[in-house]
Amino acid sequence: AYIREKKPSFKIDILDCEALALSYDQIKKYLDGFKPDVVAITMTTPAYEHVIHVADIAKSLNKKISIIVGGPHPTALPEETLAEKNIDFAIMGEGEITLLELLEHIEMGGANYDQIKGLAYKDIPGKIKKNEKRDLIQNLDSLPFPAKDILPINNYYLPATKRITGGVSTNMITSRGCPFNCTFCMAKTVWGRQTRFRSIKNVVDEIEDMIKKYNVVDFTFHDEFFTANRSRVLEFCNEIKKRGINIKWFCQARCGTVDEEMLKIMKRAGCEKIGFGFESGDENILKLMQKSNDLSKAKESADLCKKVGIKVVGAFIIGYPGETKKTIMKTIKFAKQINPDTAAFFIAIPYPGTELFRLAMEKNYIKKPINWKEFAPLSNQMPPMQIPNITPSELVALKKKAYRSFYLRPRYIVKKLSEIRKLSDLTSLIGGLNLFRRVLKTNK
Template sequence: MKVTFLNPPQTNSKYKFLGVVAPSLGIGYMAAVLEQHNIDVDVLDASALELTYEEIGEEILKRNPDIVSISALTPTIGVALDSADKIKQVKPDTIVVLGGYHPTFEYKSVLEEESVDVVVRGEGEYTLLELVRTIENNGDLFNVEGLAFHDENDGSLIVTPDRPIIENLDELPFPAFHLFPMEKYRILNITTNVATIITTRGCPMQCSFCSSAALHGHKLRRRSVENVVNEIEMRLMEQNIDTIAFMDDTFTLNKRFVKEFCSEIKKRDLKFWWGCTSRVDTLDRDLLQTMKDAGCITIFIGVESADQQMLEKMNKNITVSKTENAFKLAREVGIRSIASCVIGMPEDTIKSMKQTIKFVKKLNPNYALYSLATPYPGTRFYNETFKKNLINIKDWSKYTLINPVLKTVDCSSEELRKIQKKAFIGFYLRPNYLIRQVSTDGLILLKTIFGIAKQLISKQTNGNTDYNKTNVNKVGK
């Protein structure tokens, strides 16, 4: 059989807003596992290639797959379903499989669509492999763990037992990025030789809004240092990359691992720049210096809020003082920092949001992201806000972190938009900030910052999308 992996067109998410188009690690791993078992696979990245639905249909006819596997996040579920519709129109006998964060938790509503045959729930590598083999051999899908589908006899919903998580991540082959249009990926709308790598799955933290822990669980599973560095060495040799973005929820969670990783990088004399995510309570000067000496240039840190009570309601388990210290240390060591905060939580007031925005400026990071609180299916945050009837908007395409979807204490949706816009403009268009960034990162970044500001001023963050069709407006039950 032949399997085509489809990454659907990108909606107006924060990634499109910031000019980020990156290869899907999930698709990369699943494609690699199928290749490892001699299954014919290819990848159609409609987001990177900027394909229309008609062009997706043409590509499916040309590639002629037996199975199309579509990955979907919550804001992309509408375009994923519309892509499935187009596939069924041009090639009705194709088996359409949906997987990813959103289908895992909203499989009931996803399977209401006639164009979707099967949903893969949870980690998809071995579930999809077994699904393909079962279809090849005319076997019974009832015996495949991790699926949801409708019984072809009576139409009843079938949910097979959950598939156990993959305990040994080293057993997975490296993502099959040779199948991707690597020349099409970019950051800040700048084409760059960047690779994305993940070293862990699962997160032991209890943040209420985390969809990653909802999918992968709270048990932290980690690849070995040798396995990670072997992948890096291979990518440096075969793909001519110069930058690596580590996509872990918290790369610095285990200091011993980070130090061993940095030591191995230096031991093999590998030269590349890299960035990662972190928590303020996992950082100290020694660790940051070790990371910088091994090529780390940027660290993404979740600030979330300047209100300690708000942090506690999020189950963030950090303090404002630790946040201040972490950014101070990063600045002194010379690693660029990205401060990420969330505004528009149900208990947020105009006063508390302005306090957070002011606090981020005080931290003096190199970059700042002001996301609007967004409850994703599968998270404790979603369940709580759904039960309390705090969700204003049921259109999944608006769940992009740049659209207000929740009720707050004293702020309308329009006021939230204005607060977010002022936060971005107030941070990025400060004269002192612009002078500092030009001196450190050059005119290309300055041009990008003005591009972001232009989008904000022209109100392009209101959630409109070229793909806003009927399926986009569906809401989970």
């Protein structure tokens, strides 16, 4: 949307391969028909191999196509990413301004790339160069709304754990950055630690735009820390009510940052579910993660949500360096004590750009050569990190034990069945069961 606003002469299209469930052959057919001069791809670590494959496809059609990647992985590892023969440019950090400047340089014949902040690239001899860092965008309201008109909006539905009405859904971000320093989190890799907020008017204007144009009913706010500013949350909820907007929404919060009054107001404004990163039931492991959770505050936050009728989605991590089978069992027990409406258990993955990645490389916890396929949470690969005390296969078994122990409790099953009120409740439950089966079939 930013490129289209600043350079309307550029012909732009977005191909969401995952939402459209496209095969590599279908991607190739599309590129052959569109005949782009530039292909820009978001690269996360789990999608690394897929991105490289798409780059190879594009270059096989036309070697002159410029391949640009951006996102967490090339931001953290620009030189390693550019070592791939068909990757020409890597954008580090926030991409809007850097991508625009890069496209303008390519249009003019491709000179003076060294002047573009936030860019790493290959020069003519093939030498990798890394430019200086670009400052973060301070005024997020200056950015246009995402170009949803060229996305397959009707293909977007929330996963079972976050599904609310079952209607058309969309993702939104109302802020960038997170002030905390959790060792496993890669959010700060691109967005940084300084939290920058969009104005409430700007956010709610986008919500109204999505409702009017696309009949969106479910909104997921992907802010790392939606409840970072209590007064802002209240302002948001009041603006929703003031404009008479009727939506359902999901957000992420941090334990200890919610209170009963705020939650009641959020509920009245349409908040149906809140996700919390509980992570561990062991205080020492939480300290190692630099996660300033207090176990009592974690339970209190969950209890307050339930009290006002907001469902709780809990995330837990097992297999962090320093873990033992005993600490993992404490986490499983803690998950059942908190008793969120849905719980997700993840094996710790050392994503590039995180402190955990640095530690894992330093301690040789990651197998060499690195297989990036192992970094996908639901892949059939074994976990990428070999920590002391627990083998990867034992971690996989413990994760499956966590899911069985949490979801196969008779009380939990009866509760879920009793909550079915409408068709969307049933389809959400079925979706959750399918996800549960999928998790038990994977190696991690």
